[in-house]
Amino acid sequence: MKENIKIATRQSYGEELAKLGEENKDIVVLDADLSTATKTEIFAKKFPDRFINVGIAEQNLMGIAAGLSSFGKIPYASTFAVFATGRAYEQIRNSIAYPNLNVKICATHAGITVGEDGATHQMLEDLSLMRGLPNMTVICTSDDTQTKWAVREISKIDGPVYLRLCRMATPVIYDITEKFEIGKAVQIGEGTDATIIATGVTVSEAIKAQQILKSKDIDIRVIDMHTIKPIDKNIIIKCAKETKRIITVEDHSIIGGLGSAVCEVLSEEYPTKVERMGILDSFGMSGKAEELMQYYKIDYNAIVNKVLC
Amino acid sequence: MKITNVEALKRISIEVRKGIIEAIYSAKSGHPGGALSCADILTVLYFNQMNIDENKPNDLNRDRLVLSKGHASAALYSVLAQKGYFSKEELKTFRKLKSSLQGHPDMKKLPGVDMTTGSLGQGLSACVGMAIASKLNKAGCKIYCILGDGEIEEGQVWEAVMSASKNNLDNLCVILDNNNLQIDGTIEEVGGMNNITEKFLSFGFNVLNIDGHNIESIIDAITTAKQTKGKPTIIIAKTVKGKGISFMENKASWHGKAPSEEEYNKAIEELDKAMLEIM
Numbered sequence: 001m002k003e004n005i006k007i008a009t010r011q012s013y014g015e016e017l018a019k020l021g022e023e024n025k026d027i028v029v030l031d032a033d034l035s036t037a038t039k040t041e042i043f044a045k046k047f048p049d050r051f052i053n054v055g056i057a058e059q060n061l062m063g064i065a066a067g068l069s070s071f072g073k074i075p076y077a078s079t080f081a082v083f084a085t086g087r088a089y090e091q092i093r094n095s096i097a098y099p100n101l102n103v104k105i106c107a108t109h110a111g112i113t114v115g116e117d118g119a120t121h122q123m124l125e126d127l128s129l130m131r132g133l134p135n136m137t138v139i140c141t142s143d144d145t146q147t148k149w150a151v152r153e154i155s156k157i158d159g160p161v162y163l164r165l166c167r168m169a170t171p172v173i174y175d176i177t178e179k180f181e182i183g184k185a186v187q188i189g190e191g192t193d194a195t196i197i198a199t200g201v202t203v204s205e206a207i208k209a210q211q212i213l214k215s216k217d218i219d220i221r222v223i224d225m226h227t228i229k230p231i232d233k234n235i236i237i238k239c240a241k242e243t244k245r246i247i248t249v250e251d252h253s254i255i256g257g258l259g260s261a262v263c264e265v266l267s268e269e270y271p272t273k274v275e276r277m278g279i280l281d282s283f284g285m286s287g288k289a290e291e292l293m294q295y296y297k298i299d300y301n302a303i304v305n306k307v308l309c
Numbered sequence: 310m311k312i313t314n315v316e317a318l319k320r321i322s323i324e325v326r327k328g329i330i331e332a333i334y335s336a337k338s339g340h341p342g343g344a345l346s347c348a349d350i351l352t353v354l355y356f357n358q359m360n361i362d363e364n365k366p367n368d369l370n371r372d373r374l375v376l377s378k379g380h381a382s383a384a385l386y387s388v389l390a391q392k393g394y395f396s397k398e399e400l401k402t403f404r405k406l407k408s409s410l411q412g413h414p415d416m417k418k419l420p421g422v423d424m425t426t427g428s429l430g431q432g433l434s435a436c437v438g439m440a441i442a443s444k445l446n447k448a449g450c451k452i453y454c455i456l457g458d459g460e461i462e463e464g465q466v467w468e469a470v471m472s473a474s475k476n477n478l479d480n481l482c483v484i485l486d487n488n489n490l491q492i493d494g495t496i497e498e499v500g501g502m503n504n505i506t507e508k509f510l511s512f513g514f515n516v517l518n519i520d521g522h523n524i525e526s527i528i529d530a531i532t533t534a535k536q537t538k539g540k541p542t543i544i545i546a547k548t549v550k551g552k553g554i555s556f557m558e559n560k561a562s563w564h565g566k567a568p569s570e571e572e573y574n575k576a577i578e579e580l581d582k583a584m585l586e587i588m
Contacts, residue, residue, distance in 0.1 A: 049445070050445070054472055055468075055472075057465075057468035057471070059430075059431075059465040059468060060434045060437070060468035060472055063434020063437070063438065063465065063469065064434050064437050064438035064469075065438060067424070067435035067436060067437060067440075068438040068441065069438075070373075070424060070438070071369070071438075071439055071446065071448075072369060073445070090428060091431055091434075091465070094427065095424075095428075095434070098415075099416050099424070100417060
């Protein structure tokens with residue numbers, strides 16, 4: 001992990017999307033007046049004819065994307081996670097997921113790491129909402145390399161995808177040669193003292209915690225669960241068998257997200273105690289992203305303390 | 310093949326109405342009122358106006374119709390069956406277990422359905438996406454959207470209206486099934502929607518007001534819509550909920566219930582009589 005090089009996954013998304021647009025003329029990008037924040041503006045500047053700004057109208061955003069896909073286009077629809085999956089939930093459900101249309105919902109500003117904007121803009125239930133939808137693939141990437149891979153990879157899936165992206169800049173974890181696969185988590189380390197299953201912004205925190213714990217002779221492994229649905233059952237069961245503890249950590253409510261998904265797998269397949277770290281059934285609040293991660297106990301320090309206790 | 314003879318279209322519209330009644334009676338469930346009110350509009354679209362081929366339901370360059378008021382599914386299914394997308398016998402499976410004729414239209418289950426609808430207010434946005442896609446493809450497809458008048462109480466409709474106008478979607482023709490009734494009463498009483506013409510005009514639409522049961526008027530209006538350049542058209546079609554079945558006409562109570570055996574027989578009798586009058 002290159003801790004000194006930090007890039008927000010929304011930035012990686014915007015950059016790669018513009019590159020992908022060159023290669024695939026079916027890609028059409030939609031935004032709801034947030035293109036400077038979601039970084040779809042990079043695509044918009046390059047391909048104005050294939051960029052649709054619908055204005056502040058997220059329900060319409062999803063509906064237009066559905067219509068475009070029915071013509072063989074591959075729409076990437078972006079806005080903040082709270083508006084995409086909250087405001088337009090039912091449009092996603094009935095106009096995209098139910099007819100299994102090829103729409104890529106790429107939502108940025110997920111989680112408390114939105115920071116200063118506070119609770120109204122900090123989406124903590126999106127994984128829960130999207131994971132519950134039949135046909136939907138749900139991805140939450142942890143760094144620049146993985147996000148760029150995901151932006152391309154999801155264009156190859158014929159069906160709806162929810163890609164969760166973040167505002168806060170986070171360390172680059174992976175070398176560009178790293179290979180990913182949808183539905184297959186990445187295991188970092190072989191430690192058996194505990195498994196930390198993380199997703200998105202919490203992966204680099206877990207790796208940092210792993211390094212700190214190593215100096216205390218505690219050897220943990222980190223699982224980067226970039227695909228929330230379909231979730232990698234095998235790796236969860238394997239880690240439950242091989243390690244002493246299973247801890248999940250996410251910038252999302254502990255209800256319905258990664259922690260819940262892991263519990264579902266283990267309770268059915270290999271009953272194991274799961275310790276969930278995340279937002280504990282509350283809304284967020286204003287503050288700096290790093291301060292909030294500390295406050296809500298999803299940063300590396302909180303992970304270290306959890307493993308030590 | 311396009312049917313241009315008005316009497317022939319009238320006969321088809323009666324057959325379509327019979328199909329609606331058969332389907333809903335067979336299902337013992339459904340929405341006759343709003344299906345009957347848009348039966349003439351759908352008949353003209355599918356038999357006289359749209360560039361479609363029932364043998365190529367997935368042709369990329371076909372015209373599209375989105376029944377945004379998806380609860381009128383029986384009307385769409387009946388027209389599609391008349392047109393030959395599937396057998397008329399299949400209408401009897403409407404709303405039954407494992408049928409392709411779902412309660413509300415499902416584009417992945419039934420050939421001829423261009424968009425999955427049912428949750429009100431969403432179809433026009435899909436049409437905007439289709440119309441933009443057609444322009445990007447330089448395909449020349451016409452996109453038709455049937456909206457209910459109660460449906461336009463949904464805010465998303467106006468988001469889509471704004472988009473259609475902003476993008477100069479002259480390949481989009483919206484038809485408002487203005488039967489003036491929704492479940493709980495009249496449009497004015499329930500949602501307070503008024504001045505519909507002025508509203509669409511102010512959003513930059515070409516607005517046409519017609520009698521939605523007059524076949525010639527429907528043909529003329531859609532023809533005008535096709536010729537209008539630079540902006541989308543809305544045809545505000547004044548209709549009668551339950552049109553064609555005397556005891557269902559203008560009654561909100563027939564929004565969402567099936568006829569009894571006696572009512573069914575009477576309805577079919579009335580439609581047969583209407584058919585004889587045209588012959």
